[in-house]
Amino acid sequence: MKNYIIIKKYFLFLVFLPLSCITLLAQEQKVLLAGASMSNITPDLGSGIVGNFGGNPPAQYIHDELHAKTLVLDNGEKRIAFVVVDNISIAREVFDEAKRNIFQETKIAPENILMSTTHTHSSVSGTWTGSRRHWWNEGLPFDKYQLFLIKRITDAVRNAVTNLEPAKIAWGVGSVPQHVYNRRWIMKEKVRSPFGGYEKVKMNPGFNNDNKLKPAGPTDPDVAFISVQSLDGRPISIFANYSTHYAGGVPKNDISADYFSVFADRIQQLIGADRQFPHFVGIMSNGTSGDINTVNYGGVQRRYEPYEKMKVVAEDLAQEVYRVYKDLEYRTWIPLDAIQKEVRLKTRTSTEKQIARAKQVLKRPKDKEYWHVHERSYANRLLRMEAEYPRDINIILQAYRIGDLGVSSLPFEVFAETGLELKKKSPFKTTFTIGLANGSYGYLPPPEQHKLGGYETWIGTSKVQEDATVILVDELVKMFIEIK
Template sequence: MNDKILSAGTATTDITPPIGSVINGDFFPHRAQAVMDPLYAKAIVLQSGSIRLALVMVDICSLTYEFLDPVKQQIEAATGIEARHQLIAATHIHSGGTVTGIFLSEVDATYSAALAAALVQVVTAACAHLTPCQVAYGSAMVPEHVVCRRYHMKSGFVPFDPFGNGSDTVVTNPFGNEDKITARAGATDPELAFLAIRSLEGTWLAVLANYSLHYVGDFSRELISADYFGHFARCLKEQLGAGSDFVALMSNGTSGNVNIWDFLSPGRYPGGAFEKSKLIGTALATRITECIPQLEWETAAALAIETTLFEWPVRKPAAAELEMAQEWLREAQFDTDKHPGPQQVKQIYAREQLLLAAEPDHCPVYLQAIRIGSGRISALPGEFFAETGLWLKERFSSTPYFTICLANGNIGYVPPPHEMEAGGYETWRCRTSKLEAGAEPEIRTRLEQLYKKI
């Protein structure tokens, strides 16, 4: 069997939650009042020799180990694709169903069961459509839509934090304090990288893109939408003139410190609902379409996958901090119809301390290193800063490379050590920012070690 002859199959399945479902990703849960555009789970299955790889993007905020582990076992039983050869990632929309408890949102058991079945179904369907293919990697720089959301502030400014420490030296999304900003506090990754796949006859099969931008969310929190990820997919399919089997997937890169709210130039985007999402999705699709004539296609492309699983200590609250959290919660009354003020944010984080104290002392960290032909793709299970992605791209600069985040689980924000010291929202201790300092450089090192094997 020739281990460089590559085949690909694609599939898409609708995972739109029903009206009334819980939408998470905010401090408070929201209830879906309308569906503006459908949500999907999209799969690419690649086979080279005896190796099969499943790449799945899911229109959802977050996926956990606890949810994905049994799903991967079911996919392996149904398709033969080993669990370690499955990359299942969240696009990180904040306008979809919930299988993860985030702040005051709880797991939606009914939707979780439906999504689990859908993921098994979509990978199984992709396996049924394998056809010989060719692949190509492309890249374009699109810096205008990635903004560092962390800012240095003027001397004397005392930023809010939910623990009352007053020790943060950066502020994330400084709403109402724009006049106190002195400079942005971090790098962004401007690259739009992608893997293109088509049949040997030239029929479009898939494009897996990667951009380090958080969700846009320029619409009501009670609406179901695939955000700019969905606009990108629809626009790219139209621009390429692709058929019904074509799948466009946008993956979330290293965007933990990045969003689209520019506090130094707030008027540069249209303000209507969905206008920014459409503008950005269309712009990214257009840039890929412009790259297509320059692509160099590979008709022989071997697969290689290496994984590692290790544990990292969790930042646990001390006894005195737990006692204070319990005191703050005695008077807590969460009004989910209003935007939370400082007192409610303090109480929400107090609740997080109690929940975090009940979790295990160590958190599993699962990493994937994948090689498809001449290119490499890493899968990281959390929200990483652009600095991490840029460092990895520099280390692997001899070949096409990109990092898919929120993949195979979610260990929360993983800031570089100096960003942990600077503080800010991404570092505030809770279930979505819980690892002890030092995790980020350890992950870099272990990922390098994985790539030495392939």
């Protein structure tokens, strides 16, 4: 109580103090500081929308704005930042440049900044455009939109640091199982792959497919979240994490942040934070959703109007978070820690037979009937992997400690079973994983899923060695143990 009175006494003067003085106050009084902010990253109309097969249709309408959202925490000993960007995926080089700028402006160490994307499929590419998208582009100049992202991400963190104030924190976990379905199905009879063979798994097999047997893996229904408030109870931010793909239902020429943004707006309404200043910042991060989406192919098909489904998903998530939120117990100081490690992984390689077949496929007339609908596309991807990708790449792993909460990150579209494994092996009471963090290197299937095949395992969609999850889970658990 004594510390609380001291903090309240000086609170009105904090906005006039240098940030170094605010941090000293936190150190001396064992105070947690928190600040949140968001910056608009909506691209120009006419920009190419990415996220689906069949080209990049130009943006003709902005249904809802895209943002970079930030939460900064400082306990006087360590300052950490989360940044979540409304984009399908962003290259590591873009994030690295933003982190360098943030360090220059705020002195937050790059290893203490966790950046990720929501994976909305109605955004503009953050990994270059055209034929360069998703390929090895080290040393390539940033394009116009990437430069804009770097600037606005930096601004979001700078504003969050400016908004730092004495705060209290809590976290919780709810369950929303009705929007997580494994989209990979084991088939009764094997199906064709684009590489000339057969495989056991088909992604999104359809509702009326009699060849379906069962889902190929588990789901994770948890919605975990961090709640931060000022000492007098004013909501500062809710940072949530859920493991399902985008909800979709967006017309092909529309820009939208999908259910991630709708959740943020709805939870703001539910907690009564929609008419406050500084503004509340609701954040939904992408969890381990690489093989999970909102479509129940084992059930009855339902048709949704445009934008309807994302509202349904967001409403259920917001209501569950609000239910747990009402009973949270807050703390005015907690231990904070962060650790980062670069791990070197081998990239996917092809056999001489696969390479020869891919070359033959590309020589055929385009109007010729193919073995598989995506055969030509993946012949091209296979050859580009061989020609352009290095045989080894470095990727970033991060682990955060927030009291008894552990947060890990991976720069991939991570399968739900990997997230569940990390929860099981983590030394923390509560753990969640953020996907597509600090870069984007495609899908990350576990070894047993590689054996089954399916879209997420195809060379070009999956870019790193087939046992990568074994290596990365082991490293993250060690990192958790170190900061615990």
